[in-house]
Amino acid sequence: MKIGVIGGGQLGRMLALAGTPLGMNFAFLDPAPDACAAPLGEHLRADYGDQDHLRQLADEVDLVTFEFESVPAETVAFLSQFVPVYPSADALRIARDRWFEKSMFKDLGVPTPTFADIQSQADLDAAVASIGLPAVLKTRTLGYDGKGQKVLRSATDVAGTFAELGSVPCLLEGFVPFTGEVSLIAVRARDGETRFYPLVHNTHEAGILRLSVASTAHPLQGLAEDYAGRVLQKLDYVGVLAFEFFEVDGGLKANEIAPRVHNSGHWTIEGAECSQFENHLRAVAGLPLGSTAKVGESAMLNFIGEVPAVAQVAAIDDCHLHHYGKAFKVGRKVGHATVRCADRATLQRQIAEVQALIQG
Amino acid sequence: MKIGVIGGGQLGRMLALAGTPLGMNFAFLDPAPDACAAPLGEHLRADYGDQDHLRQLADEVDLVTFEFESVPAETVAFLSQFVPVYPSADALRIARDRWFEKSMFKDLGVPTPTFADIQSQADLDAAVASIGLPAVLKTRTLGYDGKGQKVLRSATDVAGTFAELGSVPCLLEGFVPFTGEVSLIAVRARDGETRFYPLVHNTHEAGILRLSVASTAHPLQGLAEDYAGRVLQKLDYVGVLAFEFFEVDGGLKANEIAPRVHNSGHWTIEGAECSQFENHLRAVAGLPLGSTAKVGESAMLNFIGEVPAVAQVAAIDDCHLHHYGKAFKVGRKVGHATVRCADRATLQRQIAEVQALIQG
Known part of the structure; x- marks a missing residue:
């Protein structure tokens, strides 16, 4: 095929x-x-x-x-x-536009931050008056890794900001005082069979994902699967879909979906029985889905801008390098490492070793 | 690189x-x-x-x-x-020739079946008289998957057999009444660091490997590592080397070595922390070696002649397909599957499922 x-x-x-x-x-x-x-x-x-x-x-x-x-x-x-x-034109149309995406969450009863469609500076001024500050202005399409968005903290930040983001359709989101960020990697087959990987704890810096840690028996797993399941069914989705949530007051608020394999699911190459990449291909090719069960404890760390010396990465126990073969460039995702081991204490030590290498 | x-x-x-x-x-x-x-x-x-x-x-x-x-x-x-x-010209020269290989085993005190160099039918007749029957005549070079060899059971089998194998240099080996076949996949770095994977139980049919099962705490692990270690050091070997043994009377007799990644090590892709393929590359590239520890229980089954329908392989729990992308042909290795799980009982069930598919 x-x-x-x-x-x-x-x-x-x-x-x-x-x-x-x-x-x-x-x-x-x-x-x-x-x-x-x-x-x-x-x-x-x-x-x-x-x-x-x-x-x-x-x-x-x-x-x-x-x-x-x-x-x-x-x-x-x-x-x-x-x-x-696969996924379908309809699913992509919704997932690539924050207004369609957030409106769908609302329609499906999936909690999400307060939001407003912004087509002009006047729209923005009105929405800020209604939603309040702080808030985040995001372009409706084409944003990623913190690009195409701006945090608005005071009236000064609001003035002229619609033009600053290119005078393109935007979305204003009320700021959510979240305690954590988690993502759910889901996969849905052509026949509707759906499987979920364990929730992943994500840590971002400057809008870019740095660290993803696969959870074990996360108390919000069931709730996240419920929310994601509604979206998958609504879109009659086929393939892997990543669902990013804010943890707020012991519950979840949907941040966004990505209609594809996702950076926060890279740990599944070593850390799950069947990886998100293989499961996406199985889904789109009409094959039976593979197991999303964890294989030990694992975490993924991104290499941003440059990949450390291969010998140094390889020297860390149970560390798996994924070099993307891209030219090194500030702010660019050029590789990642997955650490996998039997217990959480070892995992924390291994994460610290990779972080030391990154900061080294 | x-x-x-x-x-x-x-x-x-x-x-x-x-x-x-x-x-x-x-x-x-x-x-x-x-x-x-x-x-x-x-x-x-x-x-x-x-x-x-x-x-x-x-x-x-x-x-x-x-x-x-x-x-x-x-x-x-x-x-x-x-x-x-890597490995060196010297290591290849010895490993590719059964006479050099067996002579090295003998020199290093590694038990091996009785053997004799055969350059003519007269040599063969003399060696049969000395070693006895049954015995196996093998070409010194170029044999694989049961090709280039013949089992001699009676005087009729002996007559004219040197010519039948092409009148090329051969080795006669005394028949060993083995109770099992195991292999040890070893890797040695440029700096001499050596690691071993757990011993693998192998099952052949018609000279072709069918099933490899990774062992846990095999009682002969230490002995096998001792024997393989002598060879690796003697050859100043760099890379992965596979060592095939017969299990005889509770001990081991060396059958042959392969100076490369080996079919009986394919399970390590999923079943070991770092696969034989990655470890071979780490060794030849001068990188630190990766862990050879097992990840759960695992077994590998070869697909000979044809790969079953991908959907059927994918439908087996925790089954990992490796399709080689080769044209199907009787007797040709065209793919394999690795099953991986937490316990031996499940492993046996999964092996049986794949075998049913192969025989189906």
């Missing part, structure tokens, strides 16, 4: 590493000449709107999936004429 | 899958147009004796290693002039 992937970054690369042993071949559509997934498959170097190359991709592959959600709706609609596309 | 691999079959493919996350790139020298490792790296399609392509490979890569041992000695010697080669 040949899988077409829109995007050829590290998520595509890890999809190919998971899918090759299943006998799958891959083609990546990505305009970047140095797309890091390219060595593991065919590379169609073209813009996402290039209909000739989209048509070529559709002709060559059995199905198409995505490694990022900021794909133009027209691209998905065009592809869908010729080849099965 | 770019690694050159002589051979581009499934072992090369799994080396690339293990090395890509370490940030390594691969080039495979293999004359086969459909070499199944080729999609994961550069493919230099040339004969193993093609000096132009060997020189090109040496110029492009940081080091060269092997995925099979039947490489002409001249190839290794030629490459070694230009680029580091």
Whole structure:
């Protein structure tokens, strides 16, 4: 089976590493000449709107999936004429736009921060008056890793901010005094079978994920699965979907969903019986899903900007390096490490060792 | 770091899958147009004796290693002039020739079946008279998966057999009434550090490995490590070496070594903290070795001739498919499955499920 992937970054690369042993071949559509997934498959170097190359991709592959959600709706609609596309155009349309996404949460009774659609500075001023400060202004589409958003703490922050974010449609969100951030990686098969990985505790710095720790018997697991299940069913979703929550007052408020494999699920390569990458491929290919059970205790740490010397990473016990083969650049995700072991105390020690290397 | 691999079959493919996350790139020298490792790296399609392509490979890569041992000695010697080669030409020269191999066992005090060098039918007749029947005649080089060998049970089997095996140098081995076959996968770093995986119980049919089960606290583990350690040190070996033993009278007799990653170590991809493939690459690249500790109970089953339907393999709990992407052909190794779980009873059930699929 040949899988077409829109995007050829590290998520595509890890999809190919998971899918090759299943006998799958891959083609990546990505305009970047140095797309890091390219060595593991065919590379169609073209813009996402290039209909000739989209048509070529559709002709060559059995199905198409995505490694990022900021794909133009027209691209998905065009592809869908010729080849099965998972997740669906509808699911992508909603997940890539914070207004549609938050409105869906509200409709489904999934708690989420107060929000308002912002189409102008006047909208913003009115929404701030209603929601209050602090609040966060985010572009409705194309934001990631803290980009395309601004925290508003005082009236000074509000003035002219709509223009500062590019005068594009935005969403204002009331600030949530959360005690933690967790994510739920879910996978849903074509036949509707759904499985969930254990909740993951995430730590961000400057808007970028740094550390994900898989939990054991988290008290909010059931609630998170309930909320995510409503969304998966509503979207008739196929594939892996990541659900980010704020922990607030012993409950959960939905932050956002990502309709793809997710950075906070990278630990599953070593830390779960079947990884998020393999399960995404199983789902889109119509195969039975794999077990989402944990294999020991594990945590994932991102390498931002540069990967430490391979010998130093390899010297840490039970540490698994994932080098993305990308050029090093400040603020760029260029690799990660997963530590896996039998108990929490050892895990904490191993996390500290990797952190020392990162800060070294 | 770019690694050159002589051979581009499934072992090369799994080396690339293990090395890509370490940030390594691969080039495979293999004359086969459909070499199944080729999609994961550069493919230099040339004969193993093609000096132009060997020189090109040496110029492009940081080091060269092997995925099979039947490489002409001249190839290794030629490459070694230009680029580091691991394991060394000396280690390969001994491991690829049953006479050198068995003589080394004898010199090192490692028990092995009685053997004799056979250069003619007269040698064979004399050796049969001395060693007795049953016995096994094997070509000194190039044998694998039961090829290049013949079991001699009666005088009729002996007559004309030297010519039947091609009139090439052979080894006659006394038949060993073994109670089981085990293998030890060892890895030795450039600095001499050595690690061993748990002993593996192997089951062959018609000379081809069918089932490998990783053991727990095997009573012969220490003895096997002692024997293998002598060989590794003698050869100043770098990389993974597989050591096959017969279990005889509560002890071990050395059958053969393979100077490479080995089919009986494929379970380590899921079943050990660091796989034989990653550890081989760590060793040859001068990196610290990874842990050889088991992760749960696991077993590997080969798919010979054809891979069952992917959906059926994926439907078995905790079953991991490794499809080699090779054309199906009777008697050919085209894939394997590893089952991994927490306890032996579940493992036996899972093995039976995969076997039912194979026989189905």
